Amino acid sequence: xxxxxxxxxxxxxxxxxxxxxxxxxxSGHDYLFWYRQTMMRGLELxxxxxxxxxxxxxxxxxxxxxxxxxxxxxxxxxxxPSEPRDSAVYFCASSPSIAGNTEAFFGQGTRLTVV
Amino acid sequence: xxxxxxxxxSLIVQKGGxxxxxxxxxxxxxxxxxxxxxxxxxxxxxxxxxRPDVSEKKEGRFTISFNKSAKQFSLHIMDSQPGDSATxxxxxxxxxxxxxxxxxxxxxxHILP
Numbered sequence: 001x002x003x004x005x006x007x008x009x010x011x012x013x014x015x016x017x018x019x020x021x022x023x024x025x026x027s028g029h030d031y032l033f034w035y036r037q038t039m040m041r042g043l044e045l046x047x048x049x050x051x052x053x054x055x056x057x058x059x060x061x062x063x064x065x066x067x068x069x070x071x072x073x074x075x076x077x078x079x080x081p082s083e084p085r086d087s088a089v090y091f092c093a094s095s096p097s098i099a100g101n102t103e104a105f106f107g108q109g110t111r112l113t114v115v
Numbered sequence: 116x117x118x119x120x121x122x123x124x125s126l127i128v129q130k131g132g133x134x135x136x137x138x139x140x141x142x143x144x145x146x147x148x149x150x151x152x153x154x155x156x157x158x159x160x161x162x163x164x165x166r167p168d169v170s171e172k173k174e175g176r177f178t179i180s181f182n183k184s185a186k187q188f189s190l191h192i193m194d195s196q197p198g199d200s201a202t203x204x205x206x207x208x209x210x211x212x213x214x215x216x217x218x219x220x221x222x223x224x225h226i227l228p
Contacts, residue, residue, distance in 0.1 A: 103161045
């Protein structure tokens with residue numbers, strides 16, 4: 001398996017534009033996580049899915065953020081409208097389980113810059 | 116509420132020295148403590164993990180020390196090498212319950228050549 005695949009790797013957009021980040025989890029993994037990484041706040045969990053169903057979206061910062069998982073092999077994180085403070089690296093991760101000793105496998109991230 | 120506090124935020128160590136990163140947790144129910152390593156431009160990856168029934172776990176140059184009574188654990192990197200330069204995240208989770216893993220904010224480690 002190629003691992004968790006995210007696209008694009010880099011995204012530069014203007015304030016107010018819609019941004020869509022994409023993720024393909026590892027086949028067979030039932031859990032998918034979206035994280036945001038910034039210098040100030042570290043690694044924040046935004047939302048996670050189990051079998052394509054959103055389980056916990058308490059980390060989603062505001063209504064401008066939305067995430068979907070239409071099938072087991074694809075998820076999107078959308079920001080509309082984007083703002084400069086959304087600039088960060090966004091990671092998608094997947095795991096076969098959420099039990100404590102299960103490793104989370106991360107993608108390489110999408111570096112988002114909103115100007 | 117930050118449940119896992121990590122320090123320092125950044126660390127510079129000479130080649131061959133010992134790098135030490137500390138973490139403290141609040142929830143006494145946590146029973147699994149992994150460390151993730153992240154190289155520039157990459158996502159975090161599991162490095163080493165410990166359960167609270169042991170006080171220390173060693174894998175090569177990497178050692179986790181665990182103090183259950185103090186609710187603290189630390190990562191020691193012996194004979195630090197420039198290739199160890201990365202961001203390190205401590206984390207905590209529940210072994211037998213389906214719940215999300217809680218990460219610390221990360222430590223940026225730089226090993227001077």
